[in-house]
Amino acid sequence: MDQHRADEHFRQTVFEYTNYAYSLSYRILGNAEDAQDAVQEAFLKLYRNFAKFDTQKSMKNWICTITINTCRDFFRSRRRYKDADNIDDNPVSDQGASSAGVENKIFTQELMQPLDIKYRAVITLFYLEQRSVEEIAVILKRPKTLIKVWLHRARNTMLKNIARMERAPIAS
Secondary structure: OOHHHHHHHHHHHHHHHHHHHHHHHHHHHOOHHHHHHHHHHHHHHHHHOHHHOOOOOOHHHHHHHHHHHHHHHHHHHHOOOOOHHHOOOOOOOOOOOOHHHHHHHHHHHHHHOOOOHHHHHHHHHHHHOOOOHHHHHHHHOOOHHHHHHHHHHHHHHHHHHHHHHHHOOOOO
C-alpha cells in the first residue's frame, strides 16, 4: 500500500473509531480531559504501528487494546484519583438524556472511580461493551481465568461500595 493510501486509510480509521476510543477512555479514566489526552496518545501509537496491523484481525479490537494500554500507562503516570465531584457534565454525548440517565452515569462513575485500572477495563468491556470473557482475554492479552478473577474482584468491590453508599447519610 502506498503512503497516500495508507494515510487515507488511517484518517478513515480515526474518523470511524474516535468516539469509541473516547468513550472507552472516559469510562476507564473518569475524566474528560484525561480521556481526550489518552485518545490522542492512542491514535499516535496507532499511527506509528499502522503498517504492522494484521488485516485478518479486528481493527476495533486492536484499537481497544491500544486504548486500554494507553489508559493504563496514562493512569500510572498520573497516579491520581479524582472525586465524583470532578465528573464532567458531558462525558459522552447523549442527546436528550433524562436526569435519571445522568444520575446513573454519575452513580456508575462513583462506583468505578475507586477500582484499579485493570478492573475498570474489564467492567467496561464486559458490562458496557458486552464483550465475552474470551474476547476480553484476547484484547487484554491475559488468560480467561484471570479475566474471571478480575471480574469477580471488581464486582465485589463495587458491591461493597454500593453498601457503603447506602449507609452514608444523605447530604442536604
